[in-house]
Every structure is written in C-alpha cells, then in structure tokens.
Amino acid sequence: KNQVEQSPQSLIILEGKNCTLQCNYTVSPFSNLRWYKQDTGRGPVSLTIMTFSENTKSNGRYTATLDADTKQSSLHITASQLSDSASYICVVTPANQAGTALIFGKGTTLSVSS
Amino acid sequence: EPEVTQTPSHQVTQMGQEVILRCVPISNHLYFYWYRQILGQKVEFLVSFYNNEISEKSEIFDDQFSVERPDGSNFTLKIRSTKLEDSAMYFCASSDDVGLLAGGFFGPGTRLTVL
Numbered sequence: 001k002n003q004v005e006q007s008p009q010s011l012i013i014l015e016g017k018n019c020t021l022q023c024n025y026t027v028s029p030f031s032n033l034r035w036y037k038q039d040t041g042r043g044p045v046s047l048t049i050m051t052f053s054e055n056t057k058s059n060g061r062y063t064a065t066l067d068a069d070t071k072q073s074s075l076h077i078t079a080s081q082l083s084d085s086a087s088y089i090c091v092v093t094p095a096n097q098a099g100t101a102l103i104f105g106k107g108t109t110l111s112v113s114s
Numbered sequence: 115e116p117e118v119t120q121t122p123s124h125q126v127t128q129m130g131q132e133v134i135l136r137c138v139p140i141s142n143h144l145y146f147y148w149y150r151q152i153l154g155q156k157v158e159f160l161v162s163f164y165n166n167e168i169s170e171k172s173e174i175f176d177d178q179f180s181v182e183r184p185d186g187s188n189f190t191l192k193i194r195s196t197k198l199e200d201s202a203m204y205f206c207a208s209s210d211d212v213g214l215l216a217g218g219f220f221g222p223g224t225r226l227t228v229l
Contacts, residue, residue: 034218043118043205043220044157089157101170102149102218104157 002027004092004105012111017080021108023073023090031095035064035075038087038107047075047088052095080112116140118221120206126227127196135191135224137206146189147207147218148181150174157205163189196228 004025013019025033032051036044048057048064050073056065061078075088087107094101119138127133139146148160161171163181180192189208193200206221 036220041203041223041225043207043222045220046218091157101159101162101172103159106156 002092002094002103004090004103006088006090006105006108008108009106010109010111012113013080015080015082015112015114018076018078019080019110021075021077021088021090021110023075023105025071025073025090025092025103025105027092027094027103028071029095031093033064033066033073033093034091034102035062035073036089036091038089040086044089044091077110080110082112082114085110085112116219118206118208118219120204120221120224122224123222124225124227126229129198129228130195133193133196133226135193135204135206135226137189137191137208137221138187139189139206139208140210140219141187143208143210143219145169145209146181146183147209148191149205149207149220150202151205151223152199152202160191193226196226198228201226201228 007022032049034049035047037047038044047062048059050057050066052068063076066073087109089107090105092103121136146163149157151157159172161175162169178194182190203223203225205223207218209218
C-alpha cells in the first residue's frame with residue numbers, strides 16, 4: 001500500500017535554530033516528492049518539488065533532500081523564524097497513475113518560539 | 115500573484131442537505147483538483163478534472179459527490195446529501211500541467227460543518 005510517514009509528529013525549537021524533518025515513503029515507483037507548508041486553517045503552499053532523479057532542492061532557508069534508494073526525504077530549515085511555525089507535509093506522486101492522486105503524509109507540526 | 119480562490123470560507127449545513135463548494139482556479143490552468151482534510155488528519159485526494167471530465171477519483175468520491183466546471187472560470191464540488199462525516203476542510207487546487215512538475219496551487223479551503 002502506498003504510504004507516506006513523517007517524523008517527528010511535532011517539534012518545538014527556539015527562534016534562530018535549525019531543524020530537520022523526516023519523510024519515509026513506500027510509494028513505488030514514484031514521479032516526484034514535494035514538501036508543503038500549511039499554516040493553520042489555510043491551504044498547503046509548495047516549498048520544494050523533486051523528481052526521482054534529484055537529490056536536493058533549495059528554496060531560501062528550506063533545503064529538501066531525497067534518497068530514492070532508501071525512500072527517504074528530509075526538509076532542513078535553517079535559522080528558523082517565528083513565521084516558520086506551521087505544519088510541514090511530505091507529498092508523493094505515484095508514477096503508475098495519471099499523476100493526479102497525490103499521497104500526503106500527516107505532517108510535522110513545527111512550533112518556533114522566541 | 116495569481117491564486118486559487120474558494121467560496122464560502124465556512125459553510126454550515128444540516129445533515130442530508132446538498133452543498134456546493136465553489137472554486138476559481140488560476141486562469142491559465144487546465145487541471146483541477148479537490149482534496150479534503152478532516153480535522154487533525156492528513157489531506158486526502160478526492161478527484162481530478164481535466165478537459166471537462168474526471169480523470170481520476172478516490173474511494174472517498176462516491177455517488178454523493180460530483181464536480182462541474184459550469185463556465186470558463188468556476189470549478190464546483192457538490193455533495194448531494196451531506197453526512198456528519200463529511201465535515202472537513204475542502205481544498206481546491208489547480209495546475210498548468212498534469213502535476214508531475216507543477217507545484218500545484220491550493221486554495222485557502224472551505225470549512226464544511228455538517229450538523
């Protein structure tokens with residue numbers, strides 16, 4: 001069964017610190033993997049998207065990595081800010097479908113405190 | 115910056131009633147999606163729509179659900195007879211290709227509460 005598992009479930013860090021969020025998936029074959037940021041009560045906003053052949057993708061203070069062999073991805077946030085407080089969701093697109101049925105993880109809830 | 119818009123932001127309805135959730139995708143996008151997120155749970159795919167027809171749907175999208183693009187700008191999700199378990203946040207999304215490379219732009223969501 002295609003699944004996306006994220007860890008930790010929640011995380012609290014101090015402003016200015018770095019953190020790394022993990023994503024393990026069983027989707028195979030897959031087309032791409034995305035990380036989204038979702039503020040409370042809002043729609044997800046895309047941070048990074050990587051195809052199966054890419055290893056890393058950066059977007060400002062966000063850096064995503066992908067290891068297709070171990071089926072793991074991580075999202076590293078550098079110099080965290082209070083506005084980084086949100087849910088971060090790992091999403092995988094299976095390759096054997098039309099590519100429209102995204103499979104979402106449950107997300108990691110990040111709280112950045114001052 | 116172009117964005118997906120959704121109306122209403124919050125809809126309260128009685129069980130058994132029909133509801134229509136509305137979305138205006140980004141104007142040059144061709145692929146449209148509906149997702150839902152039950153409180154505290156992960157986002158779930160409902161349906162995708164392209165070229166005026168459903169291209170893919172999940173098990174959740176049963177006969178109670180339907181989608182329509184009534185004109186060149188709106189994309190709607192209709193729930194024919196709402197159940198308590200339909201209470202969730204419903205997100206519309208659009209993209210300019212099949213989604214393989216596009217980020218997929220999500221709307222702000224409609225919170226549906228079924229009483």
